Amino acid sequence: MIKIVWIACIGILSVISLYAQVKTTDRSEMTWVGYFNQTRFTDKSGLWLDLHLRLNDEFVNEVNQTIIRGAYIYYFSDNARLNIGHAYVTRYGQGSAPNVPEQRPWAQIQWFEKKKYFNLMQWFRVEHRFRRRVSNGELTNDYSKNWRFRYNFALTLPLKGHQVVAKTPFIFFNDEIHINAGKEITNNYFDQNRLFLGLGYQFTSHLNAHLGYMYIFQQEPGNHFVHSNTIRLFVFHNIDWRDKSEPQ
Secondary structure (H helix, E strand, O other): HHHHHHHHHHHHHHHHHHHOOOOOOEEEEEEEEEEEEEEOOOEEEEEEEEEEEEOOOOOOOOEEEEEEEEEEEEEEOOOEEEEEEEEEEOOOOOOOOOOOOEEEEEEEEEEEEEOOOOOEEEEEEEEEEEEEEOOOOEEEEEEEEEEEEEEEEEEEEEOOOOOOOOEEEEEEEEEEEEEOOOOOOOOEEEEEEEEEEEEEEEOOOOOOOOOEEEEEEEEOOOOEEEEEEEEEEEEEEEEEEEOOOOOO
8 A cells, every 4th residue: 555655646746747847738528438348268368358439529529539459368366467468549630630540569467456445456557559640631651659658556445335246336546647668759758647536336246337537637749738627437347257157
């Protein structure tokens, strides 16, 4: 827990430091909808899939981005796993601007801890981003390339009982910080921070969802900063083919 507090403090201090350098800022209102699936086939292997639709402009007026992400999962244990996969991202241009595709190989270590009154999930993700460049309003065959490192922690606190089990409402809090790296990154090594708080419900041991508010603070190339107020709805569906005792 002390480690988590230190990481959160570092993220907050980074945001404060960057805010002092602001030259131009934008604000946006977004809606994010996501579906996450982890399907376990054996004690050691499984598959990951997550799908995202992100809307912009007063929450719902424009399609901003879609993501399709998959991975192979290797289970070290029930509470620790490694993911290696690929994501395809499309950022949609507005007006005459083209849609920009991005190829994103990624790897992640994810681990879970169950405490008496809360559950803790953490993961560390590495992404290699290949985005098509735009020149004079047209897509080129060239790509920009950079690495991005992401650390995420999430707390789940049951609103009844001591653990999150089927038919349990819960509070969900998470924070995620993104750091850029690579020779094409010059001044925006800090990419963004996503802070979320919401309410969720555990429908079965395999299915839950949460809905809430997320604040995103992002630095784009140059001293351009974006503040996003975001409504976020995520659904998590975990399927375990080793266990046929409960509907999934």
